[in-house]
Structure formats: C-alpha cells, structure tokens
Amino acid sequence: MNSIHPRGEAAEGQAALPRVLIVTAVAAERDAVLRGLGGSDRFHVIAAGAGPAAAAAGTAAALAAGDYGCVVNAGIGGGFPEVAPLGSLVVASEIIAADLGAETPEGFRSAAELGFGSVSVPVDSGTAHALAAALAAAGLVVSTGPVLTVSTATGTAETAAALAARHPGAAGEAMEGHGVAVAARALGLPVLELRAVSNPVGPRDRAAWQIPAALNALTEAAAILLEVL
Numbered sequence: 611m612n613s614i615h616p617r618g619e620a621a622e623g624q625a626a627l628p629r630v631l632i633v634t635a636v637a638a639e640r641d642a643v644l645r646g647l648g649g650s651d652r653f654h655v656i657a658a659g660a661g662p663a664a665a666a667a668g669t670a671a672a673l674a675a676g677d678y679g680c681v682v683n684a685g686i687g688g689g690f691p692e693v694a695p696l697g698s699l700v701v702a703s704e705i706i707a708a709d710l711g712a713e714t715p716e717g718f719r720s721a722a723e724l725g726f727g728s729v730s731v732p733v734d735s736g737t738a739h740a741l742a743a744a745l746a747a748a749g750l751v752v753s754t755g756p757v758l759t760v761s762t763a764t765g766t767a768e769t770a771a772a773l774a775a776r777h778p779g780a781a782g783e784a785m786e787g788h789g790v791a792v793a794a795r796a797l798g799l800p801v802l803e804l805r806a807v808s809n810p811v812g813p814r815d816r817a818a819w820q821i822p823a824a825l826n827a828l829t830e831a832a833a834i835l836l837e838v839l
C-alpha cells in the first residue's frame with residue numbers, strides 16, 4: 611500500500627502517485643464519492659450516466675482528456691443476498707457482462723459461448739484485495755466476488771436465480787462496470803469496481819431500496835480508497 615502525501619503530491623524524493631479516474635452513473639453517487647475523498651486533487655470523479663454504453667463512452671472521453679494510472683467504477687448496486695447484505699460493500703474480483711449474449715430455445719447463451727470472446731474483464735487483483743482488506747479493517751462489511759453488469763436490472767426471483775447459477779459466487783449486480791472496464795482495458799489501465807448495496811438482487815421493490823445508507827457506505831469506502839490507491 612502507498613502512503614499518500616496530503617493532496618496526492620509527491621513527498622520529497624518520492625515519485626508522484628498516478629491520478630485515478632472514478633466513474634459513477636449519477637450525480638448522487640459522484641457526490642458521495644467526493645465527500646469521502648475530502649478534496650484530494652489526485653482523483654477525478656465523473657457521473658457518466660446509467661448503463662454500460664454511457665459508462666464506456668464517458669470513461670473513454672475522460673481517459674482521452676487526462677493522464678490516469680487507474681480507473682475505478684463506483685456506485686450503489688444490487689447485492690446477492692447470501693453474499694452481500696444491504697448496506698455492505700462489494701469489491702469486484704472480476705467484472706462480467708452477464709446479459710451480453712442471445713436467448714435460444716435452450717436458454718441464454720453468453721457472447722463467449724457464441725464465439726465473441728470473453729465477457730469477463732479481470733480487475734487489478736492485488737489492489738482489489740488490498741482495498742477489501744482495508745475496508746474490513748475499518749470495520750465495514752465487505753464481500754469480494756464477481757460483479758455482474760446488466761443492461762436490465764434484475765426484477766424477479768427467477769432471473770436472480772439464473773444469474774447466480776450461471777455465475778457462482780456472484781456478489782453484486784450493477785449497470786456500468788463492464789463498460790468502464792472495457793474502456794480502461796483499451797488503454798491498458800487497471801480497473802476496479804466498488805459497489806455499496808442498496809437493494810437485493812431479486813424481485814423489484816424500488817420503494818424498499820436503501821439508497822441513503824448505501825450512499826453513506828460509499829462515502830466511507832471512498833475515504834479508504836484514498837488510503838489504498
């Protein structure tokens with residue numbers, strides 16, 4: 611882990627730490643992350659819009675305009691209840707485009723099964739482990755596991771069960787990770803995904819989403835991110 615000089619500047623005799631791009635979907639998530647970062651100018655936080663296409667385009671545009679050493683997708687997300695309870699944090703071990711593929715009479719076939727290449731982007735595993743350990747050490751509840759990127763948020767028990775069966779150990783679901791990861795990978799940059807769980811992956815009950823608690827957890831996690839990256 612790095613020791614970070616105030617405002618991310620290099621201490622005398624040390625190389626400057628690389629800048630970090632953090633991509634969220636909406637302004638409320640961006641602002642929650644910014645509160646945790648406490649004004650560090652080493653981090654650039656954007657709200658690129660919801661869904662993988664907006665996330666990929668926003669990430670690519672930001673990376674083209676600046677010099678970054680690492681990209682993080684952050685926000686609220688759904689948690690698979692056996693793995694990631696409400697209000698907890700999820701650090702992705704891999705980022706999977708879970709609904710990229712085709713329906714067939716025999717069921718869903720992933721883009722990988724159709725011959726289009728992998729639907730999974732690896733994360734920077736050393737940093738992901740360090741982040742999860744630091745979050746746990748700070749007393750936060752954290753899980754690691756695959757985080758699924760979907761264009762349609764899961765809204766039934768049947769879809770949740772099918773996703774869990776296709777992706778054993780899946781911890782969470784959100785709508786931007788794979789877009790951010792593909793854009794980062796195009797420039798050879800390491801990527802992470804960090805989610806605060808606002809709702810279970812399962813039958814849709816939007817009124818029950820615990821958004822303020824998840825945004826608070828995201829703020830707490832961003833303060834730890836500052837120490838780890």
Ligand SMILES: O=C(O)c1cccc(C(=O)CC[C@H]2O[C@@H](n3cnc4c(=O)[nH]cnc43)[C@H](O)[C@@H]2O)c1
Pocket residue numbers: 635636638639659660661685686687688689760762763764783784785786808809810811821
């Ligand atoms: O209404 C609000 O105040 C509010 C504040 C912050 C964020 C939101 C969102 O609606 C964020 C949308 C964003 O959340 C992710 N998400 C959350 N739960 C799920 C899920 O179960 N399945 C998939 N995605 C989920 C997703 O990344 C959305 O882009 C509202």
